[in-house]
Amino acid sequence: MTMRGTSWRTAASALYAVLVYGFIFLPVVVLVLFSFQDGRFPIPPFEGFSLRWYEAVLADSRLMEALANSIVVAVGSSLVAVLLGFLAAYGLARFALPAKGVQRALLTAPLTVSYLIIGMGLLITFNFIGFPKSLLAAGIGHVVINLPLCFAIIYSQMGDHQANIEKAARDLGASEWQVITLVTAPMLWPALFAAFFLSMTFSWDEFIISFLLTRFDVTLPVEIWSLLRSGLNPKTNAVGSLVFGISAVLVVVLELVVLRKGRRA
Amino acid sequence: MAARGQRFDLGPWGFVAPALLWTAAFFVAPFVVMAVVSLWERIGTDLVASWSFANYLKFFERGHFLEAMLNSLEVTVIVTVTSILLAYPFAWIIAEKVPPRLQRMALVLAILPFWTSYVVRSYSWLLVLANNGIINETLLSIGLIAEPLDLANSRTATVIGFVHFFVMLLTLTIYANLVQLSPNYRKAAADLGAGPLSTFWFVVLPLTLPGIMVGAFLTFVLCIGDYITPQVLGGNNELLMPQVIMLQIGRRADFPTASALAILLMIVVTIAYLGFARWIRLERA
Numbered sequence: 183m184t185m186r187g188t189s190w191r192t193a194a195s196a197l198y199a200v201l202v203y204g205f206i207f208l209p210v211v212v213l214v215l216f217s218f219q220d221g222r223f224p225i226p227p228f229e230g231f232s233l234r235w236y237e238a239v240l241a242d243s244r245l246m247e248a249l250a251n252s253i254v255v256a257v258g259s260s261l262v263a264v265l266l267g268f269l270a271a272y273g274l275a276r277f278a279l280p281a282k283g284v285q286r287a288l289l290t291a292p293l294t295v296s297y298l299i300i301g302m303g304l305l306i307t308f309n310f311i312g313f314p315k316s317l318l319a320a321g322i323g324h325v326v327i328n329l330p331l332c333f334a335i336i337y338s339q340m341g342d343h344q345a346n347i348e349k350a351a352r353d354l355g356a357s358e359w360q361v362i363t364l365v366t367a368p369m370l371w372p373a374l375f376a377a378f379f380l381s382m383t384f385s386w387d388e389f390i391i392s393f394l395l396t397r398f399d400v401t402l403p404v405e406i407w408s409l410l411r412s413g414l415n416p417k418t419n420a421v422g423s424l425v426f427g428i429s430a431v432l433v434v435v436l437e438l439v440v441l442r443k444g445r446r447a
Numbered sequence: 448m449a450a451r452g453q454r455f456d457l458g459p460w461g462f463v464a465p466a467l468l469w470t471a472a473f474f475v476a477p478f479v480v481m482a483v484v485s486l487w488e489r490i491g492t493d494l495v496a497s498w499s500f501a502n503y504l505k506f507f508e509r510g511h512f513l514e515a516m517l518n519s520l521e522v523t524v525i526v527t528v529t530s531i532l533l534a535y536p537f538a539w540i541i542a543e544k545v546p547p548r549l550q551r552m553a554l555v556l557a558i559l560p561f562w563t564s565y566v567v568r569s570y571s572w573l574l575v576l577a578n579n580g581i582i583n584e585t586l587l588s589i590g591l592i593a594e595p596l597d598l599a600n601s602r603t604a605t606v607i608g609f610v611h612f613f614v615m616l617l618t619l620t621i622y623a624n625l626v627q628l629s630p631n632y633r634k635a636a637a638d639l640g641a642g643p644l645s646t647f648w649f650v651v652l653p654l655t656l657p658g659i660m661v662g663a664f665l666t667f668v669l670c671i672g673d674y675i676t677p678q679v680l681g682g683n684n685e686l687l688m689p690q691v692i693m694l695q696i697g698r699r700a701d702f703p704t705a706s707a708l709a710i711l712l713m714i715v716v717t718i719a720y721l722g723f724a725r726w727i728r729l730e731r732a
Contacts, residue, residue, distance in 0.1 A: 195540045202537045203557065206615060209571030210560045212581050216574065224574055226584040266466040273462025289466055292474050294720055296672025298689050299709045303477030306484055306702050326473045329466060387565050390674055394696070403566045410570055410679065414577065422567035429562035437555055 210426065217419035224416040235420035245421060248405035252386055255317055255401055259324035260381035264374060266325070267332030272366060275340035276348070286337075290330040300326055301391035308395070315397040323391040328381035335380070339373035379436055383429065485706035494702065502707035512691060512708065519688040520715070522602065523671045526609040527663050533610065534617035535659070541618070542625040554622060558615045565612075569679035572608045573599055576680070600682025608676045613669075617662040624658025625651075660726035667719050671712065688712050 216224035220232035239245055270289060274282055292300060304323050313319060344366065351365045352358075367374065389403040396404060402425065409418045488497045506512045537557070545553045560568070575581050576598035583595040598604060632654065636646040674689035681687070686694075688708065695705035 192544065195544045198536055199540045199544075202533065202614065205533075206557060206560055206611065208581075209568065209575050209611065210563060212574045213563070213567065213571040223579075225577065225579045226581060266469055269462040270466035273459050277459030277462070279459055279463065285463060285467065288470055288475075292470070294668060294716065295474075295713065296668065296689070296716070298672050298674055298692065299481075299713060300474065300477075302692070302696065302705060302709055303481045304473060305696070306706065307477040307480045309702075310480065322473055325469065329469060333466065383562065389566050403564055406564065406566050410566070414574060418567070418570060419574070422564060422570065425567060426560075426563040429564075430559060433555070433559065433562050437551075 213419050214423045214426070216416060217423040219416045219419070222416070224414050224419045235416040236424070238417050239420045239424065242417075245402070245405055245409075248400055248402045251317055251399050252402040255321045255324060255392070256382045256385040259321040259385050260328060260378050262321075263325045263328035263332045263381045264336075264378045267329055267377060268336050268367070268370070268374060270333050271337035271340055272362060275337060276345060289333050292326055293330045293334075297327060297388065297390050301394040304391070305394045315395055317396060317399050317401070319395040320392040320401060323395055324381075324385040324388060327388070327391070328384055331384070332377040332381060335377040336370060336373050339370055344369050375439070376436075379432070383432070386429070481706040482710060484702050485710055487703045489699075489701045489703050502704050503711070505704065506708065506711055511686070515686050515688050515691040516711070516715070518602075518685050519671050519712075522605060522609070522677070522687060523667055526606055526613060526670050527666045529606070530610050530613035530617050530666055531659060531663060534614045534662075535621055537614070538618045538621035538625055542622055550626075554619070557618050561612070561615045566675055566679075568612065569608050569676050572604065572611065572680055576604050576607070599680065600684075602681065602685060604680040604682070605677045605687075608680045609670055609673070612676075613662075613666045616665060616669075617659075620662035620665070621655060621658045624655045628654055657726045660723055664720065664723040664726075667723075668716055671716060 215228065217235055218231050218233070219228060219235070220230035270285075273279065274285060279285065301323055304319065304326075307313075308315070308319055347369065348361050348365055351361050356364065387403060388401075389407065392401040393404050393407065406418065406421060406425075409415065409421070412418075484494070485502055486496075486498050486500065488495050488499070488501060506516075541550055541553045541557065563571070573580070577583070578595040578597070578599065580599065582598060583592075586592045587595065628651065632650050633646055636650045641649065672689060674693055677687045677690055678693075681690075689712075692705050692708045692712070695701045695708065
């Protein structure tokens with residue numbers, strides 16, 4: 183391969199990468215840029231810089247309520263999903279149980295079913311037993327979609343070296359409960375954190391289950407959905423940019439925490 | 448354990464039971480309910496347990512249900528193939544051309560818009576593709592077109608919205624696979640006289656096939672079941688399965704028909720899963 187061939191290839195690679203990055207970032211850039219639009223429409227031309235749409239978002243009590251609801255549902259459902267997933271992973275990784283393959287398959291099965299279908303099944307079932315549409319109903323749905331993920335992540339990290347440490351703790355007189363809380367959970371902290379964090383982001387962003395299972399108190403994506411009916415609107419840009427900003431900060435924090443963890447290990 | 452067991456002895460089942468019960472109650476049971484209801488009928492405002500396959504027959508008899516399924520399959524296949532073709536070279540460039548120190552950053556950057564809200568992401572594409580959106584305004588101002596192009600509210604818009612999301616997802620899964628490849632394979636191929644192209648075709652590509660397939664399956668499942676993207680970007684010309692299902696639930700509260708359509712959609716996904724299954728495994732590290 184000649185030098186010229188190499189540099190031509192590098193240039194082509196760079197161009198391709200720039201184009202794909204451009205494609206990936208185009209809608210986000212447009213979203214954020216026109217959230218500062220000093221005008222009534224989030225479309226060209228850009229009429230000047232203004233924070234009025236952010237003020238409108240912060241002054242919108244329905245949006246703020248939905249935001250609070252989303253946080254409650256995300257934190258609550260993720261805690262339950264991590265707890266159930268962790269216990270199941272511990273049970274399946276450490277004990278001789280019958281039909282482990284079937285149990286694993288059952289626990290991860292919801293991963294292969296559309297959220298729409300999971301939400302619909304719950305909607306019909308809750309409808310029959312008279313369980314009202316509510317944030318609790320949506321939270322239950324979110325645990326269903328996140329439990330397989332939490333289980334899979336935590337289960338994949340349960341190595342045999344940890345089992346030996348647990349055994350040592352037991353030999354030294356620790357109860358099963360003490361082993362789990364004082365030995366296993368701290369050892370698996372990165373996996374537990376990753377599972378919790380991923381669940382949070384999925385729940386935070388989930389639309390269709392919340393849409394089907396909530397009525398008066400709704401989550402943020404459902405409230406944003408009703409904003410979309412008003413068409414192109416800089417206020418939607420502003421709330422979208424805020425959500426993106428929060429998520430981006432969380433991702434960077436996670437990246438730093440996990441990366442540091444990785445370097446230390 | 449035995450001594451304490453008197454007050455706290457569920458044994459190993461105690462650990463697994465909560466998750467199993469949750470899945471049984473809120474995933475398996477609703478699915479059974481749906482399967483049962485799909486054999487009922489909605490007559491007037493009542494659900495009647497008529498125990499027939501009428502709702503399934505409706506799917507094959509009524510053109511628009513079948514059409515929606517075919518639309519969904521077409522869009523999903525187009526999206527999956529396009530996303531792989533776009534994402535593979537991109538992941539390869541990140542894994543091969545970007546200095547190792549910067550790769551993680553390049554990857555985080557590549558999937559950053561992944562974390563915008565799903566609903567907002569479709570809306571953002573509307574901003575880009577609308578008649579008075581950024582693309583049309585740019586093309587108009589440089590005089591390339593005289594009339595705005597009808598980009599939004601079309602199948603093309605739906606596909607673009609989907610591809611945007613899945614390029615990010617596939618870049619992740621394919622990159623993860625590429626960096627796991629030992630450079631020895633390529634060295635061996637080169638030593639044995641293979642050029643860069645045949646090394647790629649006969650060595651690298653087959654070894655990264657699992658990453659591609661896992662990503663492709665995820666794309667297939669998420670794409671065919673998504674309601675938001677076609678609803679926001681697709682316009683009124685054609686409907687996809689999730690939209691048709693939501694119409695049954697929303698406007699008409701016709702749970703039996705909706706259940707039957709959902710189960711048919713699940714069957715399609717299951718068939719796809721069986722096709723992909725040999726590449727997909729969940730294993731303990």
